[in-house]
Amino acid sequence: MNHVMELLKSHTSVRKFTNKLVDDQLLKEIIQASQYASTSNHIQAYTIIRVKDQAKRKTLAKLSGDQPYVEECPIFLVFCADLNRLGKACSIHHEVIESSSTETFILATVDTALVAQNIMIAAESAGLGGVYIGGIRNNPQGVCDLLQIPHHVYPVFGMCLGYPEKINATKPRLPLSLILKEDTYSTDGDENHLTEYDELISNYYKVRTNNERSNTWTEGIATYLKNKQRPHMKDFLHNKGFEMK
Amino acid sequence: MNHVMELLKSHTSVRKFTNKLVDDQLLKEIIQASQYASTSNHIQAYTIIRVKDQAKRKTLAKLSGDQPYVEECPIFLVFCADLNRLGKACSIHHEVIESSSTETFILATVDTALVAQNIMIAAESAGLGGVYIGGIRNNPQGVCDLLQIPHHVYPVFGMCLGYPEKINATKPRLPLSLILKEDTYSTDGDENHLTEYDELISNYYKVRTNNERSNTWTEGIATYLKNKQRPHMKDFLHNKGFEMK
Numbered sequence: 001m002n003h004v005m006e007l008l009k010s011h012t013s014v015r016k017f018t019n020k021l022v023d024d025q026l027l028k029e030i031i032q033a034s035q036y037a038s039t040s041n042h043i044q045a046y047t048i049i050r051v052k053d054q055a056k057r058k059t060l061a062k063l064s065g066d067q068p069y070v071e072e073c074p075i076f077l078v079f080c081a082d083l084n085r086l087g088k089a090c091s092i093h094h095e096v097i098e099s100s101s102t103e104t105f106i107l108a109t110v111d112t113a114l115v116a117q118n119i120m121i122a123a124e125s126a127g128l129g130g131v132y133i134g135g136i137r138n139n140p141q142g143v144c145d146l147l148q149i150p151h152h153v154y155p156v157f158g159m160c161l162g163y164p165e166k167i168n169a170t171k172p173r174l175p176l177s178l179i180l181k182e183d184t185y186s187t188d189g190d191e192n193h194l195t196e197y198d199e200l201i202s203n204y205y206k207v208r209t210n211n212e213r214s215n216t217w218t219e220g221i222a223t224y225l226k227n228k229q230r231p232h233m234k235d236f237l238h239n240k241g242f243e244m245k
Numbered sequence: 246m247n248h249v250m251e252l253l254k255s256h257t258s259v260r261k262f263t264n265k266l267v268d269d270q271l272l273k274e275i276i277q278a279s280q281y282a283s284t285s286n287h288i289q290a291y292t293i294i295r296v297k298d299q300a301k302r303k304t305l306a307k308l309s310g311d312q313p314y315v316e317e318c319p320i321f322l323v324f325c326a327d328l329n330r331l332g333k334a335c336s337i338h339h340e341v342i343e344s345s346s347t348e349t350f351i352l353a354t355v356d357t358a359l360v361a362q363n364i365m366i367a368a369e370s371a372g373l374g375g376v377y378i379g380g381i382r383n384n385p386q387g388v389c390d391l392l393q394i395p396h397h398v399y400p401v402f403g404m405c406l407g408y409p410e411k412i413n414a415t416k417p418r419l420p421l422s423l424i425l426k427e428d429t430y431s432t433d434g435d436e437n438h439l440t441e442y443d444e445l446i447s448n449y450y451k452v453r454t455n456n457e458r459s460n461t462w463t464e465g466i467a468t469y470l471k472n473k474q475r476p477h478m479k480d481f482l483h484n485k486g487f488e489m490k
Contacts, residue, residue: 004370093467113358125249173280222338
C-alpha cells in the first residue's frame with residue numbers, strides 16, 4: 001500500500017485544533033489543486049464560501065446545532081451546490097437552464113462533494129485535519145440569509161480545517177464483503193457480516209470510551225434514523241429553486 | 246505544493262486503457278483505504294458493484310449512451326447510494342427508517358461521492374487512471390434490472406479504471422476568484438473573470454483539437470444545459486423509494 005493510500009486510510013474527523021494559523025497561500029494551493037476533481041461536463045457546479053468574520057462564525061456554530069469547533073477552527077468553509085453561475089453562462093448565450101430538475105440537483109451535489117473530498121485529502125497531506133459539518137443543513141435558510149446565498153445555490157455541508165490538537169484512532173469501516181458486490185447486488189452472507197461488524201464497532205467504542213459506550217453499528221443506525229432527519233429540506237430546496245421536477 | 250496535491254492537480258479523465266490487468270489485491274487495497282472517507286454519522290450509505298461479466302458490460306455500455314470504454318476498461322464499478330442496508334440495520338432493532346426524505350437522499354448521495362473520489366485518488370496514486378460515468382443515469386432502471394439493484398438503492402454513477410494508454414493535458418478549471426468567496430456569496434467582478442476563463446477554455450480546445458474546436462466555457466454550458474437533462478430521474482427515484490419528501 002503506497003503512502004497516498006496510507007493517508008486515505010488514516011482519516012479521522014478532527015474537531016480540536018491548535019492555535020497555529022493556516023497560511024493563506026497553503027489554503028489557496030489546496031483548493032486550486034482540488035479543483036481538478038472530476039466534474040460532469042466540466043460544469044464545476046460549486047462555490048465555496050470561506051467564513052472569516054467571527055460574528056458569522058458564532059452564528060453558524062449555533063445554526064449547525066451548537067458545534068463550537070465551527071466557531072473555533074482556523075478555517076471554516078461552506079460548500080454550496082451552485083446552479084446560479086451556470087444560469088449566468090446560459091443567459092450570456094440567450095439560453096435558460098432547467099435548474100429545477102432532480103438531475104441538475106444531483107449533478108451539482110455530486111460536483112460539490114467530489115471537490116470537497118479532494119480538499120480534505122489535500123489538507124491532510126499538508127498536515128491539517130478537519131471534519132465535514134452536515135449540521136449546516138440544520139437551518140439552511142438561516143445560513144443562506146447570513147451568507148447572502150442566492151437562488152439556485154444551496155449549502156450542502158461545511159468543513160472545519162486546521163492543525164490537529166490530537167488525532168484519534170480510525171473507526172473501523174464496514175467489511176469489504178458488505179459494500180463491494182460482483183455483477184449483481186447480492187445480499188448472501190450479509191447478515192453474518194453485519195453481526196461481525198456490530199461486534200467490532202461495539203469493541204471499538206468500549207476501548208475508546210473506557211466501557212462507557214458499547215453500542216453496535218446497527219443500534220447506532222437505528223437510533224439515528226428512526227426519526228426523520230431534517231424534514232425541512234424539501235421545502236427549503238423548493239424555495240431555493242431546486243424543485244426536484 | 247506537495248506531491249499529493251501534485252497528484253490531485255494532474256487529474257484528467259482516462260478513457261483509453263492498456264491491456265494490462267489490474268491486480269485484484271490492488272483493487273481491494275484501493276477500496277479498503279478509500280472506505281475511510283468521511284461519512285455522515287458513520288452510515289456508509291453506499292454499495293459498489295464491480296461488473297466483470299462481459300455481457301453485462303456490453304449492455305451497460307449501451308445503456309450509458311454507447312460509451313465503449315464501459316465495456317472495454319479493465320475495471321468497471323457502479324456506485325450506488327444505498328439506504329437498503331440501513332433499513333436492515335433498523336429492522337434488527339424494530340425501527341423503520343424514513344428512507345423517502347430529501348435529506349436521506351442527500352446523505353446517501355454525498356457518502357457515495359466521497360468514497361468514489363477517494364477511490365479515484367487512490368487508483369491514480371497507484372498509476373491507474375479512470376473516468377466517472379454519469380451516463381449510468383441515462384437509463385437507471387435498465388441498470389437496476391441488469392444488476393438486480395433493489396428498492397432504496399440507486400446507481401449514482403459508474404467508474405472505469407485501468408492503466409492509461411495515454412494521459413491528456415489537464416483542462417483549466419474556473420479561476421479561484423469565481424469559486425471561492427469570503428463571508429458572503431458576492432459576484433463582484435465575476436463577469437470579467439468569466440470572460441477571461443472563456444478565452445482560456447477556447448484556447449485550450451484550439452490547441453487540443455488543432456483548431457477544430459474553439460468553444461468557450463459559457464457556450465459549452467449553454468449548449469449542454471439548454472435541454473432538460475435526464476428528465477426521467479424524478480419518476481425513477483420515486484419508484485425506487487426515494488420520494489424526496
